[in-house]
Amino acid sequence: MSVVIIGNGMAGHRLAQGLRRRSPDLAVTVLGAEPQPAYNRVLLSGVLAGTSSAAAVELADPGVDVRLGAQVVGIDTRQRRVQLAEGPDVGYDELVLATGSRAAIPPVDGLADPDGSPAPGVVAFRTLADCEHITELARGGPMAVVGGGLLGVEAARGLAGLGVDVTVVHPVGHLMERQLDPGGGEVLAGVLGGLGVRMRFGVSAESWRPGRLTLSDGSALDVAGVVVSAGVAPQSWLARRAGLRVDRGIVVDDRMATSVPGVHAIGECAEHRGSCHGLVGPCWEQADVLADLLSGVDPGARYTGSALVTRLKARDVDLAAMGELPGGAPGDTGDTAEVVRVSDATRGRYGALTLRDGRICGAVLLGFPEAAGPVIQLYDSGGAVPDDRFGLLLGRAAGTVTDSPAQLPARAVVCKCNGVTKREIVGAWRDGARDTAAIATATRATTGCGSCADTVDGLCGWLTESDPGPEELPVAAAREGAA
């Protein structure tokens, strides 16, 4: 059987790797429009900030036929063939669309050329090529970032770290309003301000002419370039043109099947149960389910949704946010949730837990790295929160404190992006992976957003010093992802 994957991004790469591992005899071809091998898009902020190189974020060769610079321009679902911009058609038995999203350019005068591409001096933040372009523009002077969401904040922090005079223009009253309540947004703004990022709230970009961004209040920023970070749209034109059902994204069921037999979709281009995801965790979970199905390893595999946790990857800012906003979503009324909140704006710390029936349904943790692990675990597992809510926020709650790796339960998920548990890390260590890099190769831990690197380091140190004891021993490095 031949499987063709369109898109060599994070979902397409994960699927190719998963198919290769599960069924080495399958003929798998990946057609990727970008010119370079697949890379970890989540870590692009580090590339922009100059703390990572392009080579450091490259993903491992999946060991299948990967064609780089191969732009797919059409699909014939009856003949089961795809057409490329250059070169002969490629036939398939099973086709997977993993085309991701494209950055949305807001309808602001001068930001886009007539064909919809960014105008001179304007750049999105989506690819390695974008990082190079941003760095190049920033050499010419101050920069503006349009949009104060997660990516806008990461871009601005990265530029400020390089010594660039940067201003975030955000039409809403506080940063990251989809993940943070106003209190959290205010404290984050204080932290970023202290790191040299300027911010303009409640104003939007009105027009761009090279060298000048005019804002809705009549003021203007004289800048060398504009980074647009105003949301993404699923890349679905190919599917639409091929007659697949497309709503916000390419509509799929729990088996990642589209409306046309033999065609599947995963990742940010897919719409599952009415949602299009913008985080890598769901994309990888979908890829794993499809790998189980296409390889025949688990015909019962189904994707039913994901618990979403957002982590900001910006130097000197530790932020994790998940679930409901404290006080409910904007516009909600009559909220009966219990909210526990602590704020220390001077030191840039803000924490809020939203609970229903004693379980976490939302959290914001800014400057509480020690609480993030236990809170994420409780959020994921739906476990009961200890009575000492403040203790949990401060990372001191009895029974949930993980101040020593020994105290972390074996089933605790250490690497959220890759779903790697402590048990699997211990297993990889016992199989010979004796440092963080080797553990990363064996289990993929740390290769997502990278924020679990300290925990994995801690586990390596603990394992080096002490035998974990039989209760910690895995039967085998059982996980499919283990080397």
Ligand SMILES: Cc1cc2nc3c(=O)[nH]c(=O)nc-3n(C[C@H](O)[C@H](O)[C@H](O)COP(=O)(O)OP(=O)(O)OC[C@H]3O[C@@H](n4cnc5c(N)ncnc54)[C@H](O)[C@@H]3O)c2cc1C
């Ligand atoms: C700067 C940045 C930071 C991020 N940080 C986080 C984070 O901290 N946590 C998190 O969970 N998520 C984060 N994300 C989001 C995460 O990167 C995405 O959710 C993930 O990459 C989606 O994977 P995907 O494969 O669906 O799409 P992509 O990774 O975008 O891959 C799609 C690929 O398909 C290719 N393609 C599209 N059309 C065609 C075609 N016609 N022919 C051939 N190839 C085609 C594209 O060129 C691209 O290479 C971040 C994203 C960015 C840009």
